Amino acid sequence: MVKAVVAGASGGIGQPLSLLCKTCKNIDDLALYDVVNALGVAADLSHISSPATVTGYLPKDDGMKSAFTGADVVIIPAGIPRKPGMTRDDLFKINAGIVRDLIKGVAEFCPKAYLLIISNPVNSTVPIAAEVLKAAGVFDPKRLFGVTTLDVVRAETFVGALTGTNDPSTTYIPVIGGHSGETIVPLFSQAKPAVDIPEDKLDAITYRVQFGGDEVVKAKDGAGSATLSMAFAGFRFAEKLIRALKGESGIIEPTFVYLPGVEGGAEIAKATGCDFFSVPVELGEGGAKKAINVVADANEYEKKLLKACYEGLGGNISKGVEFVLNPPK
Structure with a gap:
């Protein structure tokens, strides 16, 4: 039996993500939690003829406790999109607070669950989650994942369009x-099978992977951001993790983890200067089994990208840690 929770199930990412989870044959019990509309989303999904039972929960009547208790996997897309007149700092404080409070619930009601953080900014919300779990004495680095799969999906898609492959997902491209933005580094040189990207197109496709979200925001003309593709990416990672937890071997996916707590991660942390970093991680029955060092094999072009990545990422991580240790008033 696998119980999965979607926390933030009524939102733009949460609803399509919940739909995909309902179709997953490896999920038996699907709990949907949100501050509004979770009961309606659950009722709607419950009519789909797939194995998972679906239940919606609201904060009242100990809804978080009921939703989280017994969870094996908790996926967190909760948060609000940036609204007109709102600064990025305003947005950070709101979403950081939402994630902090949900993780407090996880620490209390399902401390052994595997946590998948989608809520942006992931570079800061994953360190926030780690600090909250540390304070509660239940932090296990092998169970905490920042979902960066959308960057991988975009790289596969954009390269597929360039090479003309029928199925872009068959090309493995580590994005770390x-x-x-600039903290996203696609390692096209390590694609399998190898891809030949013309030199005059490399800057453009790299930029598109890094800032692909802007395309969606512009196309939606103020009506939202990347929700459907993010839901797909979140589900792809969750489904792979569940398969690994059930004993399937050889599953590797890039994800944003606390490197010192994962086998092979300390070497990468030393090389990057970042304790949190997305690298390909082998998933296993205990979660993050091994971090794979692809940084060492980056070519000269990619090393320049990585330098900018390290500078930006360090500040993002510190901001998340500081939010928990010295909360804004």
């Missing part, structure tokens, strides 16, 4: 670093 963080999950925003």
Whole structure:
């Protein structure tokens, strides 16, 4: 039996993510939690003829406790999109507070659950989660993941369009670093099978992977950001993790983890100067089994990208840690 929770299930990412989870044959019990509309989303999904039972929960009547208790996997897309007149700092404080409070619930009601953080900014919200779990005495680095799979999915898609492959997902492209702008570093040189990207197109495709979210925001004309593709990416990672937890071997996916707590991670942390970093991670029955050092094999072009990544990422991580240790008033 696998119980999965989507925390933030009524939002733009949460609803399509919950739909995908309902279709997953490896999920038996699906709990949907949100501050509004979770009961309606659950009722709607419950009519789909797939194995998982679906239940919605609101904060009242100990809804968080009921939703989280017994959870094996908790996926957190909760948060608000940036609104007109809102600064990035305003947005950070709101979403950081939402994630902090949800993680407090995890620490209390399902401390052994595997946590998948989608809520942006991932570069800061994952360190926030780690600090909250540390304070509660239940932090296990092998169970905490920042979902950066959308960057991988975009790299696969954009390279596929360039090479003309029928199925872009068959090309493995490690995308490492963080999950925003210049902290995102696609390692096209390590693609399998190898891809030939013309030199005059390399800057453009790299930029598109790093800032692909802007395309969606612009196309939606103020009506939202990347929700459907993010839901797909979040589900892809969750489904792979569940398969690994059930004993399937050889599953590797880039994810943003606390490197010192994962086998092979200390070497990468030393090389990057960052304790949190997205690298390909082998997933196993205990979660993050091994971090794979692809940083060492980056070519000269990629090393320049990584230098900018390290500078930006360090500040993002510190901001998340500081939010928990010295909360804004």
